[in-house]
Amino acid sequence: MKTNGHERVIDVTDLRRVYGGGFEAVRGITFSVGQGELFALLGTNGAGKTSTVEVLEGLAAPAGGQVRVLGHDPYGERAAVRPRIGVMLQEGGFPSELTVAETVRMWAGCTSGARPAQEALELVGLVKRSGVRVKQLSGGEKRRLDLALALLGRPEVLFLDEPTTGLDAEGRQGTWELVRELRDQGTTVLLTTHYLEEAEDLADRLAILHEGRIAATGTPAEVTAAQPSRISFELPEGYFPGDLPPLAELGVTGHETTGRTVRLRTNELQRTATGLLVWAERARVELRGLDVRSASLEEAFLQIAREASGVTGGSVGDGRPEMAASASGAKVERGTTK
Structure with missing residues (x-):
């Protein structure tokens, strides 16, 4: 099967994620990502982005639906998937007393086919900080270290959960350039971000989540053109x-x-x-x-969130996604992406 001419690498069908007490964080979403694509998941806090990504990474089992990464169930067939993916979580848990270089070498010892530590640090611009203890790094530098570890195994699929949080403008631009290079080399990237400029600049396609459902999907231009x-x-x-x-x-x-x-x-x-x-x-x-x-992605995002909540103006409140379709190619629909 193909998505936009690319072999499908990620397939999500009617995914549901339920937490204790019956809270349904993800409410039946469907989308796919092709090989070499960069796909962005957007949404306000609590929209279901991280809950979705954790299932794709194999960190949790779905409550319903089906997920396939590289043709395998990432939770049930973790051994077949884990060596081929890279994961950058929202927060890393590094031993604070180790140096940057020691941290990378320790992680490399647990990674199949790991690239040299020096190479990983060069990719993220941390070579000059290799002898510094992790506890002395700034928040942005820790995010770059997170990314270095995610890239150690030369992943075929890279999951980036809020990768540029805490980075200054220069660091963010450097990360964007690296992600573009990885995508151009064939790496499939699934990105979550609160920076809409980041998604507009990087993503081949995106989906906007609202209250656990997909409210809109398409290329950034299609989603923007709908406004x-x-x-x-x-x-x-x-x-x-x-x-x-x-x-x-x-x-x-x-x-x-x-x-x-x-x-x-x-x-x-x-x-x-x-x-x-x-x-x-x-x-x-x-x-x-x-x-x-023209409308910006930020304007489109805010308007879609309002429409999904049944709000015509002002702040986004509770509600459900409404069915609609744009002639531009962007889809606004209840629960599925096709």
């Missing part, structure tokens, strides 16, 4: 909203006015912007403060 673009400007002196050309004819789907500032929403950005600028040219007026932009 309206925005145009804002100041009305010229002496003009009023009624002086503008008929907004419906410009493809405007919604608008609001605050003082002299007009904000338009549109699913046809080029058509709307062109019509507006042609009108301004013919009227010989300047549209001050003109701002034309």
Whole structure:
């Protein structure tokens, strides 16, 4: 079987994860990841991201559904899967008194076909810190050490759970570049992150989880394109909203006015912007403060979360994902990704 032309490496079908007391953290999700793809799982805290990844890593058994990684059950056939994957957890538990180099060598002794410790440290930029005790590392450096250990076994599948938390901008960019290189070399990567810019920059495809269900899935561009673009400007002196050309004819789907500032929403950005600028040219007026932009992944994420909760504005509350589909290719659906 293939996903987007790639052989499937991760297959998740109707996955459920239930904790003690009957709390259902993952409520029947389905998705797949192809070989050499980078797939991002997004969602607010408690959406079910880590609960899903732990099942894929073989750290927990599903309460229902089926999971396959590299063709095997990662929990029931752990011995067949574990040597071929790399795992970077949200928090590592390193012996604080060991140095960085000692930690990597210790971990390498437990890893099949481990790459040299020096090579692993070079990948994450920690060579100069190899003699420093773990307890003296910054939070960002500890995350880089986590990544070095995940890469020791040259994994075919790499699980990254919040990999850049605590990193500064330079460290984050360096990690992104390394992850891109690994993907380009054929490594399959499943990433969870709270940094939407990270997912937008890195992911081939993504899924947005909400309350244990998949609320939307597709490429970053597809998910973003499902949301309206925005145009804002100041009305010229002496003009009023009624002086503008008929907004419906410009493809405007919604608008609001605050003082002299007009904000338009549109699913046809080029058509709307062109019509507006042609009108301004013919009227010989300047549209001050003109701002034309497509929706960002952050805006799409927040809107999808609101829609999934049945909230039309403001903060995200309790609720259930609504069925919908976008002509852009992004899917918003209840419980499954196809």
